[in-house]
Amino acid sequence: MKFRNATAALVAAVGLVLAVSGCGGGDTPGTTSGTDGGRERVKLNVGYIDTSINGVGLISVANDLKLWDKAGIDVTLTPFTNGPTQIQAMAAGSLDVGYIGGGATWMPASGQAVIIAPSEATFGDFLLASPDSGAKTVQDLKGKRVGVPDGGSGEMILNLALTKAGLTVDDITRVPLDPPAVVSSFVSGQIDVAAIFSPLSDQIREKVPGAVVLANNRDFPETTFLGAWVASPGAATGKQEEVRRFLEVYIQANDYRKANPAKAVELAAAASGAPANQLQGQVDNLQWYTSDEMLADNGSGKTRERYAALQKLFLQLGRLTSEAPVEQWVNVDMFAAAKASLK
Template identity: 25%
Template sequence: MSAHQRLNRSTRNPLIALTLGAVLALAAAAPRAESPVTLEVGYMPILPVAQLFVLEEAGWADEAGLDLALTRFGSGPAMVQALASGELDVMVFGIGPAMVSRSRDIPIQVLAASIQEQIGLMATGELAEAFADEPDDAAAAFELFEERTGSRPRIATFPQGSVPDTVLRHWLIEELDVGVDAVDILPMGADRVQQALLAGAVDGASTLEPILTTVRERVDGARVVATAGDMLPGQPGAVLAARESVIANEREALIRLLALHERATRQLNDQPTEVAPYVREFVGKRLIPLATVERALQSPASNYVADPAAIREGTRRMHDFQIRQGSLVKPVDLSALFNDTLYEAATDGD
């Protein structure tokens, strides 16, 4: 007997027909699950954007109906190039590249902060020794290094326009008054900065976590000789930004993402060891020991914030410096760069 015949026979029975009709009616009335909203997200495997790693690896994004298509980049400037080519909906990168994007008429807005004062100058070998001998005078330490070695310190950092590069230049020019010629600045991606420090190919680096903690643990005598507070007080760091077209078309999805970003920020500040396994999945490809990630999340350079208002003044100072240095092709309207409304909606104004 065919299925069609069985169905016809069963519907001749009034009770079965009634039951079947009720089931079909309930099925028709049941709300269909909404399809998840897909967002193309660019990121770097560094601790300043750890909120993304927590909310994705913990499964919060899936629970909120967000399908985050993640693309890894080696530096913020590389992400700017992708933006200029029409790629990416959401970016978690430095405020420096965010301003560079806006100065090039790429229509993005900063929706949330991620971290502030996260940069440190790591010194190894002869440079670390020079700073040990001149602990209170960085300019004198650079001079002492050159006297002893016959060359200027080689300082690795991210490409020009990035936050680590901008902070280094600000320190040399504005704080120490020695200029960028006091050192040899070597731009490179995040992975190469760590490799160069571990291999002894450079004397120091303006960089961030987990590179700072990893190098300190693996290289004898390595030490952080200047913090962001020394180099650019109130320094803004990584941010969460989105294209204006995505803000217009996927506003509710972005509000959900920002609510998760705020939640992850609280977790990173209050329970860093609990979320460390999530972060480790992204920053070390399991090559960095969990204990190292835990220490990095609790280091003085891990100052997680979410409220974009917390970095506005620091952004202004960095913007003005970048204009003077020519890192920005033109001034950026910072009031247009920041869009606080979605963060306020995500946090109910808290």
């Protein structure tokens, strides 16, 4: 297993840790070798979010269980801080597969990637009001300063809440901020309300215990925020065997972490250096689907229904300008093939 990094600093900080803690058995540090049951070995470039239990958590479990060798994959792992930069790397040709949160779903919906596994439903997105703001309900947001990152799930939860309350973005003072700045601005009183995702929402609630929850994902059951593993358009069509084998790794690692969440947190914390309590907070605000559940949802059409709802939301947000058939950007066939190959 080889580690290529998004930045030079990440090479030392994350790649080395994962190489030491997760790989094992390579001829040289950072590479893998071994048997794959007679299949010809393949190469694959895989990205992940290094602060996410859904990213580094999945990768660290795969490393610990030595699943890359089992699947016959010589993998190069690259840590990123978010989903959109992974899709940018795909466009540049340096990444085949990566993980994105629900807020980046508009990118595959616009043809920039192909969803190959809907990993989890997340419930860590919050609309939080300062106890000094006087806001107790979403209807109280009129004229309030709302800090929200452009794009992403914070923007999504804000839109859903405003729409349900009969308001629009014109009724508030929208303050676009980088995600960490939402936390600092809320704590310092520069904004009245934060529209933000986990773990930053958890940080706000820890630092301002009196913060008022105005809205959360659970208030909108008709719109599921789905994190997902995606493939570049080129890999989805030109590296189908490699992507299918990645899904073999994914299925086994995902089912393991579903059954052993504490161990997944332990491995992810050791690999990334992220605080275990922060990673556990993410686990507490999500629902991982087992591979059997994903296979059933893919077959029944529920997966496509969920993505159709997300596409509708991104059209409302203006992130998308036209609708594309979900079948064009969500591939359920490779997952079924990978599941069948593991029987």
